[in-house]
Amino acid sequence: MRFRPLILAFALVAALVTVVPTNSGPAQAAAADRWGFALVDNPTVPTWTVLNTTRQWGSWKPGFPGLWALGGKIAAGRFQVRFPQVGTSVPGIVHVTPVNRTGHYCEVVNSGPAGTDQLVVVQCHAPGGTPSDTAFTILWTLSSGIVPVSQGTHAYVRSTAAGGIVQAYNSTGGGVGVLPGPPGQYQVTLAGVGGTAGPAGNLQVTAISTAGAPRRCKFANWGPSGLDIVAIVTCFNQAGVLTATEFNLSYHRERSVIGSFAPPKFFGYFSPFGGQTNFNYPIGFGVNTLSGGPVWQLVYPQLAVTETHAQVVAQGTGPEYCHLTWPWTYVGLDANVSIICFNNAGTVVPYRFLSTFTSKD
Known part of the structure; x- marks a missing residue:
């Protein structure tokens, strides 16, 4: 059975959906303009320590092969990552995944340029919400341009806690919509990025809290509606209560999570x-x-x-x-x-x- 958007779960009408048509440009195999990823395997190192060089890379490498992503602890559970030579005032999106067996979780606090570099601050918490250090992976990426759907698809959105769109991208040139429902619940629609044979591709979502409050987001459900991808995002506080939360969401089908293809080819x-x-x-x-x-x-x-x-x-x-x-x-x-x-x-x-x-x- 094909996925049906859960619009009836939201006490809103379709006219309230925020839809952003995305920017266009020449067809290209690579959608990501600037990007970087890293593994913070020791969240207690001082700033600016070179992060694990076997688990990091970025779009700066061809021009600056000797530079590495740096990072360091700045407070309890709080860590700052610096991606060199990719700084921009355009937000892009950040995904973070904790790495632990203790149940610690993380959210993005903020992201922005520092000279020619891009800085991202991450806050992590122990179960119950106390700020506490943990290892994590981090990806920052920024895309533009239209890509033929035969080369896969990529889309993302940064949404406010109220469901407003801060930034959005869709490699097909189609729209991106966010429909807020009850507190902590959002329906996100990515136009034209899906496959033709049922559920296809992959989604990721990461909570954002500029105050560093304990937050985490996930998918309650997702799937195709025609060629669109529709996802129900739910976000929670430390008590496990649905809570209005800013978030980054991205989708990729037959492309890497970075948003590019060839490279990466693996x-x-x-x-x-x-x-x-x-x-x-x-x-x-x-x-x-x-x-x-x-x-x-x-x-x-x-x-x-x-x-x-x-x-x-x-x-x-x-x-x-x-x-x-x-x-x-x-x-x-x-x-x-x-x-x-x-x-x-x-x-x-x-x-x-x-x-x-x-x-x-």
Whole structure:
């Protein structure tokens, strides 16, 4: 059965949807103009420490091969990341995935330029909401231009807590809409980015709190409506209560989570929908394999090509959340990603999730 948008769950009319037509430009294989990713595997290092060089890369590298992403702790649970030579006043989007077995979670505090660099501040919390350090992965990306759908699709939006659009991008040139519902619930529509054979592609979402308040977001549901992708985003506070929250959401189909293609030519994504939500380039559909539970082991065949990056988000109703158990490993040519999920109290539970993985190449 095809997904049906849950508009009836929202006490609003369609006329209230904020729709932003995205910018156009020449067709191109690569959509991401500027980007960077990193793994913060030690969240207590001082500023500015070089972050793990086997798990970071960015669009600055061709012009500045000797520069690396830097970071450092600036307060309890708060860490700042600097991506060099990609600074811009255009916000772009940030995704963050915690890496731990303790149930700590993270949100973005802010992101912006510092001279020629891009700075991102991340705040993390222990279950219950106390600021506390944890490892995490981070991706910042900014895209423009129209890409033929035959080369895959990519779209994103930064939404305010009230459902207003701060910035949006759609590689098809179509619109992006956000429909706020009851507190902490949003319907996001990405026009024309979906596939033709049911659910396809991958979504990620990350909470934003400029005050550093404990927040996390996930997907209650998502899927196709014609060629559009419709997602129900839900956001929670430390008590597991639905709470109006700013967020970054992105979608990619047959492209990497960065938004580009060729490069990267080694990437994949996975969700429990199966079908075209289980994709691996260059191999194809249905080859990424999941085992275990409640600590899941996800294998991306032939994607152990350094340098690499992973993001995870939970899918389902309720305040449960998911992230990386520990940094991913390589076994031969395969990348092994371990995923763990928690209830609001920080107890490990089996749960659905969306995972995405990419190399720089």
